[in-house]
Structures are given as structure tokens and as C-alpha cells.
Amino acid sequence: MPPERDWRAPPDEAGSDALAYSDIALGYLSRNPTYRADYTRALRRVKRGTITADDATTRLVRRWGISFHAEPATAFDPKLAVARPDLSPTNIVLAPAPVDTGATQLIDEKQLGTIRARMRIGKYLHVILADSDGDEHIWIAGALDGPLAMMLPIEADPFARLAAAERLCRRLNGMAAGPPTLRPPPFRRLHLLTLLQVLDGLQAGATQRELA
Template identity: 65%
Template structure:
């Protein structure tokens, strides 16, 4: 997984202002020990030729809901992650159009810069590079026949509708703008801070050390009694609980902007 680093330093994700919730979700999952073990095993099997990289990725996505691509030449690339479309409403799904529905064939060249493409089950999954945030496209069937976008009824259909509109603007050569589920600056900062909390917690940092580095450096000078009753101690304890929960399954909520 991503190389170990000093937890006091903001995570690598902090350098990317185009982060989407799925990118941050991947940051949490990449810190899950069980996922890390399964991912390493999958990479090993791909290197030995025991399984194709696409099949290994598909198995991890089915198991975890989201995963890095298991391409040994590009392992740990945060831009190469794929989430199940049923979990992420920002994913765009194309399928053969029904008979009698006026639909045109889609020219693959109109997709623009394709960062990656893999096969998962009956779908081809494309990551379409964009400076404001990548788009994720799932295509069932062939580009050689008319396709239609699927907009299933769900809890929040407007997010998927906004993603579909963004994709259409791309096909028309128009400016697409930011993705519909990009976190606010405050939310992004908080979620990345919780990643630091996780890294520090896993590195053996005490609650006071975490609070001094991430909340208020003055807590280092608190007396034992002052520290035990402090707001900073309560806050860092809550942050640890939230961060661990996100790592151990709560990251799925992030795929919907939760």
C-alpha cells in the first residue's frame, strides 16, 4: 500500500484539491489491515500469472465495494480506484438501448483522455481524466451498438442525474465543471485530518501527542488533571473513534457523500 510516512505530515491526498469522496474513501480503505493483506496477495497472484489483473480487481471491488486496480506497474495510484456503481451515484452506467428507443452509437474517441480501462464482469470500466475531477464510466455491451444511460430510482437520484449531465457536457466538448459530490473545503480538511489521526494512532502516538499535533500544541503543557478534563482530550478521543469506524467500513458512506 502507500509508503509509510510521518503521521504529523498531511497525507498525500491533501495535495489534490480535486479530491472526490471516492478518493477519500480509498484513503481510509488503504489503511485497513485486512484490505492491505488481500491487496498484496492479489498483486502477488497477478505477478505470478495466476490471475488476470482485471479479475483480481473485480474480486476486491466485490469484497470491499471499492479498490485500487491490481496493476503491479501502477500499484497504489489513488487515481486508479474503482467503486461499485450501486454504491457510488457519481458512476455513469451505459447499457444497450431498448428496441424502439432512438439512440446513437457512442464514438469511443469522444470520451477524451482515458486514464485506465478494465473489465469487471459484463462491464468495461473507464476512468476519464479531468482536471476538475475524474469521471467513472461503466459500459455494458459494445460501442458498436446504440447505448443509453441508466438512471435508476434510488435514494438520491439527483446526484446520478448531475453526473450524467456532466458526462453529456464532456461528450459535447463543453466545460464539465466539478463533480456533484466533491466535498466542501471544510469537510475535505476534516476527513484528511482524521486520516492523520489514523496514521498517528497506528504509529502508537498517545492521545495527547495527537491532540498537540492536530488541535492545540499547548496541551503538551497541561497538568494531568487539566488534560483528563480537557475538551481537546474529548475531541481527539471522538476523532479516533470516527477515524477507525471510517477505516473499518464507514468509508462506504463516503461514496454517497456521507
């Protein structure tokens, strides 16, 4: 568990210029006592060798929707967090392209740029692509040795997923990916960080006067 700190100090999440809504979700989750206990148990099991870090992370992600990677050496590292793709529209799922769709080009790993991490989450290979504007998360069903297609569910608000797909396409074509779509504007960012700070104060036993 990260060390205790003064709740009056800006939340740890405030230090990231690439703050996304998923970071806020992770901030709330990391302050949830039940999740922290669940995650700590997973870390202990990984240390004992009774489960792999990837399998432990898979279970946590299925239960909580988002989780830190359960590798003891990098515990509570927000850069290695995983969110279920159905809950995070900025995540892109790649799957073998159907036949007769004209998909012939293979993805060379070099096209992906710097890979921050790769992990096996269930039947998917989850790859985190490092980017100073905001990392990209892709889920690969199968392998990279055949033509792939992006899976974009038909839903009420598909535009965030379309923007994420466009961002990945720019990367694959050697262009700057650019910032992700789901990034809170400055006022919203300040509001969300303030709410996290208030939660820190409540958990630390601060009075209503102190919180005000």
C-alpha cells in the same frame, strides 16, 4: 505497500485539488490491514500469472466495494481506483438502449476525450476519463458499436447520479464537463483529512496528547 511516513505530515490525499468523497473512502481502505493483506496477495497472484489484474480487481471490488487496480506496475495508484457503481453515484452505467426509444446515435471514442484507463470488471468495461476537475468513471455493458442508454436507478436521492449524467453529456457534446457534484466543501474537506491524519497517528502509536 506505500512507504511509511510521518503521521504528522498532511495525508497523501491532501495533495489533490479534486478530492472527492470516494478518495476519502479509499484513504480509509488503504489503511485497513485486512484490505492491504488481501490486495498484496492479489498483486502476488498477478505477478505469478495465475490471475489477470482485471480479474483480481473485480474480486477486490466485489468484496470491498472499492479498490486500487491490482496491476503491480501501478499498485496503490488512486487514479486507477474502482468503486462499485451501486456505492458510488458519480459512476455512470451505459447499456444497450431498448428498441423503439429513439436512440440511434453511437458514441465515438474520440468524444470521450483522454482515457486514463480501461479495464474489464466482471461483465462491464470500466473506463476512467481523465479530467483535471475530477475524473469520470463509466461502466459499459456490451460494446460501443450500438446505441447506448444511461442507466439511472430510481432511488430516494437520484440527484448526484443525474448530475454525473449531465457531466458526461457535456463531455460527449464537446463541452467542459465541469467539477463533479460530490466534492466536499473546504471545511468538510479539512475535517475529513484531519480524521485520516488522526488514524495515521493511532496506527503509528501516537499518544492522546500528541494527537491533540
